[in-house]
Structure formats: structure tokens, C-alpha cells
Amino acid sequence: QVQLVESGGGLVQAGGSLRLSCAASGRTFRTYAMGWFRQAPGKEREFVAAIRWSGSTYYTDSVKGRFTISRDNAKNTVYLQMNTLKPEDTAIYYCAVGTSVVVIANALDYNYWGQGTQVTVSS
Numbered sequence: 287q288v289q290l291v292e293s294g295g296g297l298v299q300a301g302g303s304l305r306l307s308c309a310a311s312g313r314t315f316r317t318y319a320m321g322w323f324r325q326a327p328g329k330e331r332e333f334v335a336a337i338r339w340s341g342s343t344y345y346t347d348s349v350k351g352r353f354t355i356s357r358d359n360a361k362n363t364v365y366l367q368m369n370t371l372k373p374e375d376t377a378i379y380y381c382a383v384g385t386s387v388v389v390i391a392n393a394l395d396y397n398y399w400g401q402g403t404q405v406t407v408s409s
Contacts, residue, residue: 288312288398292381295403298371302407306366308381308400319387320357320364321396324377324405333391334379335366344390348374371407378402 294306306322321336335355336344343355354367364381382396389395 288383290381290383290398290400292379292400292403295379295405297406297408300371300373300407300409302371303367303369304371304405306368306379306381306403306405308364308366310362310364310383310398319384319390319396320355321382321384321387321390322355322364322366322379323382323393324375324379325402326374326377329377331380331393333393336387336390337364338387338390346391368405371405373407373409375405376407377405379405 289311290308292308298304317339319336319338322334323331324334325331333346335353337355337357352370357364380402381400383398384396387395
């Protein structure tokens with residue numbers, strides 16, 4: 287059974303940093319795309335960042351220059367380093383893995399999801 291477990295969320299002041307981690311177990315994800323999505327209260331889930339097995343990275347415009355996604359294939363883990371956080375970054379952040387992702391920002395292309403971790407940025 288595939289499991290994704292996120293960690294690293296919390297409460298931080300605006301301008302601060304957090305590092306999210308997502309550990310995958312159950313199978314090898316080395317060749318799969320791994321991504322982060324987020325959902326704020328009253329809003330739809332949105333794409334944040336993703337990384338393909340090749341190392342190519344993708345970001346939504348609002349986090350470019352502030353967030354960095356990386357992966358450790360040996361540990362089946364993906365990370366999201368979030369710097370210069372803003373109150374509008376407040377959301378539940380979800381890790382996702384896709385076995386055949388075509389459109390990197392499309393949540394429907396991802397097969398497996400974590401339970402989410404809360405990130406709250408105070409002003």
C-alpha cells in the first residue's frame with residue numbers, strides 16, 4: 287500500500303521560512319513526478335510546485351523565487367523549502383505523486399496523495 291506522509295508545517299510569521307517534507311513508502315517513486323498542492327479555506331486546491339524524475343522543476347507564479355522543491359530519490363522523499371512566507375501562503379499543503387503525469391499542474395494527473403499539513407503565516 288502506498289503511503290505519503292507530510293511533515294514540517296506550522297505557524298510562522300510573515301517573512302519567515304518553513305521546510306515541508308513528504309516521505310513516500312510502498313513502492314519506488316524514483317521515476318515519478320512528485321508535487322505539492324495547497325488548499326486555503328473556501329478555495330479550490332491549487333498547484334504549488336512539482337519535480338519530475340529528471341530533476342525538472344515547476345512552480346506556480348506566486349511562489350517563484352521564494353519556494354524551492356527538491357527530491358531525494360534514495361529516501362523517496364520530496365521537500366518544499368518555503369522562504370519569505372506571506373499570509374496568502376496560509377493553506378493545507380498536500381504532497382502528491384503521479385505515475386504518468388502529463389500536465390504537471392493538473393491534480394487529476396496525480397495518483398497518490400498525503401493527508402496534508404497545515405501552514406499558517408501570520409501578518
